[in-house]
Amino acid sequence: MKAQFEKISSNKNGLHCFVYEDVEFDAPWHFHPEYELTYIVRGKGMRYVGNNIQKFEEGDFVLLGANLPHCWKNTDQHKGSVKSIVFQWNDELLGKDWAQKPEFYNINMLFKQASKGVLFNRSFSEGKLNKLMSILEKTPLDRLLSFIYLLEGLCDADNRELLTTAGFSPNLNLKANHRIDLVYDYVEKHYNNKIKLDDVSTLVSMGNEAFCRFFKKTLNKSFFTFVNEYRINLASKMLLETNKQVSQIAYDCGYESLPFFYRQFHKFMKCSPLVFKNQYTKF
The missing domain is CATH 2.60.120.280 (Regulatory protein AraC)
Structure with missing residues (x-):
């Protein structure tokens, strides 16, 4: 395997x-x-x-x-x-x-x-x-x-x-490694803009459906779940390290809809942005 x-x-x-x-x-x-x-x-x-x-x-x-x-x-x-x-x-x-x-x-x-x-x-x-x-x-x-x-x-x-014996050679999918690195770098550079599936699929020379299957199989999560997780983690850091309003942080992290940002934040952090900030700054 x-x-x-x-x-x-x-x-x-x-x-x-x-x-x-x-x-x-x-x-x-x-x-x-x-x-x-x-x-x-x-x-x-x-x-x-x-x-x-x-x-x-x-x-x-x-x-x-x-x-x-x-x-x-x-x-x-x-x-x-x-x-x-x-x-x-x-x-x-x-x-x-x-x-x-x-x-x-x-x-x-x-x-x-x-x-x-x-x-x-x-x-x-x-x-x-x-x-x-x-x-x-x-x-x-x-x-x-x-x-x-x-x-x-x-x-x-x-x-x-x-631990491993002499001559052991792992069976690795290094091509998948390279593709994931390309995708990760792309999200890192474009998280604050609209990310299109067509652009990312083209980046790794795959069709949209093939890319979605590949990404899900490799990271055990969908591509857009990964994108939202990345953005929410970044938003969490901005909440703790800046004095920006929640709406500005949402916009800076690539969210055009504030209600959608709140839903995604609660999905990954299990609380609202303000509750999260108060939990970590009350001391």
């Missing part, structure tokens, strides 16, 4: 980090061009990385290389919610070819191992939870610097295990 391509973020040079918490780990078998470092805070089940299948539980700490298929799945024995801390970044985290510089030799060697997946042993991962959480709470610059120090510390881990 081919792994699904996952688009991480429009921030091409940044560090993407977050806490995932839900009733289960529901991500499909997938891959992305970004590296990933995942720490399991709560949950038990099976971890799939390349051609490796192993049990996981609290404290599972794994580094994955670019385009390495993976997923975590709960077992029926696990009761309650799951939680993980995830860091994702690409090759240009500190600029082009940064890891090739002599100062980052150890990190570069670690990244080479990450192409096979790296499992850090339990004795090393113990005590890392507080450190990982503290990185998430820092300002962007301090977070980036702390993360680089974290990577350097990972290089000192003894007895780390490589």
Whole structure:
């Protein structure tokens, strides 16, 4: 079975980090061009990385290389919610070819191992939870610097295990990867204007129906659901970081109809724009 391509973020040079918490780990078998470092805070089940299948539980700490298929799945024995801390970044985290510089030799060697997946042993991962959480709470610059120090510390881990076997070659749909990147860049540049299906389909050399099927199959959501999700996420950021009126934010994000903007906002954020703003600014 081919792994699904996952688009991480429009921030091409940044560090993407977050806490995932839900009733289960529901991500499909997938891959992305970004590296990933995942720490399991709560949950038990099976971890799939390349051609490796192993049990996981609290404290599972794994580094994955670019385009390495993976997923975590709960077992029926696990009761309650799951939680993980995830860091994702690409090759240009500190600029082009940064890891090739002599100062980052150890990190570069670690990244080479990450192409096979790296499992850090339990004795090393113990005590890392507080450190990982503290990185998430820092300002962007301090977070980036702390993360680089974290990577350097990972290089000192003894007895780390490589997960995939020699000769493993993932079955990836890289053409889909390229097409999704083109679509994402187009939406990023044109979100504040009317986006037409004909224009996007032509961009990736597909007919309208074929493109809609392709997009739905690749990202598990329709194209216009993706567009609205992108616009609402941007609107949410503008609500918190600017003093613009809601109507102006809606217009700036490409919405010509204010009632439609309100419906879409409630669909994705589960509340109105003003309730959302008050929730996050009352402190």
